[in-house]
Amino acid sequence: MPFANRNQAADRLAEALAAYKGQHPLILAIPRGAVPMGQRLARALDGDLDVVLVRKLGAPFNPEFAIGSIDESGWSYIADHAESAGGTSAYLEQEKQAQLEAIRKRRAQYTPLRPPIDPAGRIVIVVDDGLATGSTMISALHALRAKKPAKLICAVPVAPPDTLKKIEGYADEVVCLEAPAFFQAVGQFYADFPQVEDSEVEAILGQAV
16 A cells, blocks of 8 residues: 555655755645645645646446546547447536536635635646546646747646546646556545545645635
């Protein structure tokens, strides 16, 4: 088991990213699981914390299986396997609208007191608690690239090797601590992997204002 919990994974990522301490990086966490990790990273690296809002596009009858993703602007990434998983164009259009609405609600819920932090000209580190298909990370990186950061870094504790290859083209640097060949789900690499609730996310972001 590579990681005891998300806190340990975040601390190990902070060690791997130590070169960015003192450069005031912007840590952008993908909700919900990565937000507590982002808080630890921001403290360790003397950076700012915010969220990047993206949503997976789930397969018909299997919403946890990503067949793509969508970002806050409405740009979507459609995976190669989407059609074979039942993702017709009509279904995808419906799923995109549903997930865009979820993103809008999350933005209103998570950061009602302030606008998102502008990543332009910043060293931006996008963190998640792990990647499976990489769909949501691709949308996050694509959305942020358009905002012209000085450097765009993907930082995750664990991901399968084929997913890392897909991600490389979207980031200036990819930091991944473990890349096991046998990969079923992110949670299998944590001894303790509880669900992070909206209330915890809101509390952490409230402290970051």
